[in-house]
Amino acid sequence: MKNDKSIQYFLIWGVICLLANLFCTNAAAFGGDQNYWADWVKQLANNGLERFNGNYPPLYVFWLWIVAQVHNLANIPIEKGTLLKFFCLWPVYFGHVGLVDLASRLVARFKLPKYSAHLVLAFVALNPALLLDGPIWGQVDLFPCIFGIAALYCINFRGLLKYASMFFALALLAKFQMILLLPIFGGIFLRRYKQSWRGLPLMVVAIALVFLPFIVAGNLSGLLTHAYLNTTEQYPFSTYNAANTWMFFVGNTSRDVNPLFGLSPDGIGFLLSPSWLGKILFVIISAYILKCALFAKTLRRTFELATWEAFAFFLVLPGMHERYLIYAVPFACVWMVVETKKSWIWSILVTAICAxxxxxxxxxxxxDLWVPVSGLALLIFIAGVVNNFAPRAFPTLIEKLARIPFPRFTPYVVLALFLFPMLISEIVGLMPVNVELSSNQFYLTDLPIDHYTQQYGRPRVNRAVDGATLTVRGQQYKNGIGTHANSELFFKMPADADSLEFVVGIDDEAGGGGSVRFIVATPEETLWKGDVVFGNRKPQSAKVYIGGQQTIILKADADGDNAYDHADWLNVIVTKRK
Structure with a gap:
């Protein structure tokens, strides 16, 4: 019965978790970090692992290599955008669903009341910090934490001890920051040394398998140098947007070598700099955590210590980023499941500060979120109306679904069924639209722009006005002109030009804003005037007869103000008389 309950819990919250992750992926990513992903995937696509110089550990780099191969096979450009973010986040999607899976098992094992169980699982599945860091920001910090959780879980059970060291090594190979778990893992490892050492051969095998592709590529030393050695002093600041101790005392992005209270760095004053003082404090805290771990005999105590160690890691060490408290959140989630009465307030507070x-x-x-959010609001309202007129409808539906013997892996299957069609859809969208030209046709971009007026920037051939690939509602185009309202582009036409056909829209680089009316004219008259085109909407297509016209003007008129009016003229084809 306990297993049945855990499966029911997981079926509900596992599916809700994956839908929340996929929904939040449509949010705007942090552009700076997306540039890193794009650069690293390009390196791996062009040069393989041989000359990769990114500063990420090998386990996730191998996943980026897979992402690069998919781009190569599909022959699509590697640019920061929805596809790259979506594909890079696959380990996070499975990691978050896996965390809900573990939480469901523990909820049933510790026999939480039904109401409490659903609240706790909702906290894990819809944790705002995890969603902000992963699918919204585009970071993969949850990925190494899953291995860390597996290591701490396994080392608490005799039957799973042999896997603990392997998972701890994989956590370090996914993100070096997982070294923060060493006092807890090391303390319990030492206490159980008679059994725990037996997992070391499996750990060595796992490390060898992860290193093998880089050894074959001849780049293992370079990878380890970039991923581990060079990153220790990458940010010489007391804090880098992290709301921790040093933000409170010295402010943001101050040098970590400057002593507190205006003291001179000469003599022993340097010991009061964030660089030294933070490390000394963390060593003291870690020593205390190690002492506690030596006597930790329960899963509850293990994850309590892990939560506070990760919190201290963020709070006192220099060079922390705004998101590095995220490492405490997954451990706090597990702690909340196994010791709800004691931990719920601390888990919520850690999550709140991180978020x-x-x-x-x-x-x-x-x-991209406007339509999904509005659809969600509408769905909730309709559900409320149904519940008002048929209050037993949803409970009855849930009871009937609960009787269906779904296997435990159902949420993972559902996740895969979502991921692969979405991936294919994104890839198809990024395959530029190809147009077969007949012998009497040519692209307007083959002609020079005679002259133009444009209120922002300049017209770009085969690129959007700010330099991105021409893209309208996720669909890329190889040929066209990126401009900005208000603008007029003048072209001298050949005498045998007969018609002009084209597609027009607001480029995705505008972020969904903008409203433009596209017009084709001559100096004497208007030949075609389209409807107002809005950002994140379907493009318009048209065909205009231009026979006998010497000059054609492509106009993009702002509908009111011209904010975000990134206007694209796409696949503009001139047909000549036969």
Whole structure:
């Protein structure tokens, strides 16, 4: 019965978790970090692992290599955008669903009351910090935490001890920051040394398998140098947007070598700099955590210590980022499941601080969210109306679904069924539209722009006005002109030009904003005037007869103000008389 309950819990909250992740992926990512992903995937696509110089550990780099191969096979450009973010986040999607899976098992094992169980699982599945860091921001910090959780879980059970060291090594190979777990893992490992050492051969095998592709590529030393050695002093600041101790005392992005209270760095004053003082404090805290771990005999105590160690890691060490408290959140989620009465307030507070810190830099925003959010609001209202007139409808439906013997892996299957069609859809959208030209046709971009007027920037051939690939509602185009309202582009036409056909729309680089009316004219008259085109909407297509016209003007008129009016003339084809 306990297993049945855990499966029911997981079926509900596992599916809700994956839908929340996929929904939040449509939010605007943090652009700076997306540039890193794009650059690294390009390196791996062009040069393989041989000359990769990114500063990420090998386990996730191998996933980026897979992402690069998919781009190569599909022959699509590697640019920051929805596809790259979506594909890079697959480990996070499975990691978050896996965390809900573990939480469902523990909820049933510790026999939480039904109401409490659903509240706790909702906290894990819809945790705002995890959603802000992963699918919204585009970061993969949850990925190494899953291995860390597996290591701490396994080392608490005799039958799973042999896997603990392997998972701890994989956590370090996914993100070096997981070294923060060493006092807890090391303390319990030492206490159970008679059994725990037996997992070391499996750990060595796992490390060898992860390193093998880089050894074959001849780039293992370079990878380890970039991922581990060079990153220790990457940010010489007391804090880098992290709301921690040093933000409170010395402010943001101050040098970590400057002593507190205006003291001179000469003599022993340097010991009071964030660089030294933070490390000394963290060593003291870690030593205390190690002492506690030596006597920790329960899963509850293990994850309590992990939560506070990760919190201290963020709070006192220099060079922390705004999102590095995220490492405490998954451990706090597990702690909340196994010791709800003691931990719920601390888990909520840790999550709240982490979510606030992340949202100050990159919050929940993005034009692609307007339609899904409005659809969600409508769905909730309809559900409320149904519940009002048929209050037993939803409980009855849930009871009937609960009787269906779904296997435990159902949420993972549902996740895969969502991911692969979405991936194919994104890839198809990024395959530029190809047009077969007949012998009497040519692209207007083959002709020079005679002259133009444009209120912002300049017209770009085969690129959007700010330089991105021409893209309208996720569909890329190889040929066209990126301009900005208000603008007029003048072309001298050949004498045998007969017609002009084209597609027009607002480029996606505008972020969903903008409204433009496209017009084709001559100096004497208007030949075609389209409807107003809005951002994040379907493009318009048209065909205009231009026989006998010497000069054609492509106009993009702002509908009111011209904010975000990134106007694209796409696949503009001139047909000549035969």
């Amino acid at each position: 606030m810190n992340i949202s100050m830099v990159n919050g929940f925003k993005g034009a």
